[in-house]
Amino acid sequence: MAQRWYSIKEAADRLGVSHDTVSRLVERGELPAIRVSKRIVRIPVPAFEFYASGRTPTQRRVVRRSVEQPRPIAPEERISDLAPV
Numbered sequence: 001m002a003q004r005w006y007s008i009k010e011a012a013d014r015l016g017v018s019h020d021t022v023s024r025l026v027e028r029g030e031l032p033a034i035r036v037s038k039r040i041v042r043i044p045v046p047a048f049e050f051y052a053s054g055r056t057p058t059q060r061r062v063v064r065r066s067v068e069q070p071r072p073i074a075p076e077e078r079i080s081d082l083a084p085v
Contacts, residue, residue, distance in 0.1 A: 005034075005042040015052065025051075 006014070011031070012022045023041075025031035032047040 011043050
């Protein structure tokens with residue numbers, strides 16, 4: 001199965017920049033992302049590829065929405081890993 005999301009670290013590695021740089025790109029809206037929790041941000045692969053190609057998105061924001069039941073984002077994640085402590 002193809003990967004659907006990148007973490008901040010994965011995106012930083014692919015772009016050849018630091019974790020902080022990618023975090024700033026997300027916060028400024030230059031790199032679209034989905035905030036899963038206060039600490040976890042996921043970058044959709046199509047949005048990352050769009051940004052990496054040198055284009056900038058027209059919609060500049062981080063998507064924030066609440067869900068009743070957590071769902072795994074990546075195949076290797078388990079629901080128990082996502083539950084609040």
